[in-house]
Amino acid sequence: MILLRSIAFNIVFYLVLFVYLIAALPTLLMPRGAILAMVKNWSALNLTMLRVMCGLTYEFRGIEKIPAGAVLVASKHQSMWETFALLTILKDPAYILKRELMWIPFFGWHAWKARMIPVDRGARSQALASMTAHAKKEVAAGRQIIIFPEGTRRAPGAEPKYKFGVAFLYNALDIPCVPVALNSGVFWPRRSIMRYPGVVRVEFLDPIAPGLDRQTFFNQLQNDVETATAKLVAMADRDVGLTHRDG
Template structure:
């Protein structure tokens, strides 16, 4: 439960997030429109602003563990809230996301997603969406970097079990790239919905890479085992028992 002071601080933190997104996006726009470097710099500047304000306003410290890859790889991550998006993106040199199509209509975020050539997926048309996703990824491979996909397809509350989607295995198979799993505990401090914020150390952890060449079933089993085990351990570190969720 949050104390009255924590509620006020969480409200103030949430209120400042969105005007600052607009301001920083506007400041960087002249550079970002003509350069992916500028677009990335803008997104990382905003993320660092959020990390800084989260620390002193609501007591959330952000920590990246493991070794973020620098080459052309597939990143398969656990997704719990908006915070892990910023932490993963900021840790990588040239990242772009596979994301749901609706985000492209979000002010500022949608425009910058387009500038970074993020791949939009229509989740309502599963088979066609996967086929289009692969084509869009292939067409954008001239810009080498780290392609981030959320393996469960959406934000998942801490402790809740959700299936790992086949799209991750399809990309792994088609791209023939190393896959780097990413675990997190950020949902304990920054829930996926609402303005509640709780003090603690939010972690994203880059795990042991999965080399290319496994069959789809073995890949998916390995990915899920590594991400879920590491994420559960990270959640326990901050006092949340993932096994307590029914």
């Protein structure tokens, strides 16, 4: 039954995504708020579909810890789930994403309109400089900058592989950083069509104030996120009675 529900959800998920990508085309000629409103609506619909079709709900903890205005949000990345779910919580988010995604027809157009922040992973130092320049513009507009410090999805329990770029960005932006822990990969595993029932828990941790040196910040961020994530994953394992992981 879980397999059938998962297959049905994936079919509907991508059909809905396609419809929204087409329906959002007029927003390319509108103020940026129009595309942001549509994206938030799409995100909320995804969460509803997961609850109805797969029995997968969610819980956000520590929302009150998010400072008002511009902030750097450094989130654990285990699945596709958080790429849209965080949109429902943050007022005016700007994701840092790989530049190649901006080249995808429809999706890339909307990402440019929403002023997401592209990064060329192959350019190294030049990529950091370009990413930071874009991020500073969005910070000046009071937006929340979302970065996945590991750069890609990591399965629950996998050895963390944080990239030092997050420390470079923290130092350059001089704004608070909110670490985010989660257990989404237990229920929405990467490289899998399965969508398991349960409760995805997301925890916004105590903000890290600006002003730390890069290495101190980097160590604290990884320790805070990994410690809290391990607890959330263990809690999810107990909830479902088994571990859904892809290694």
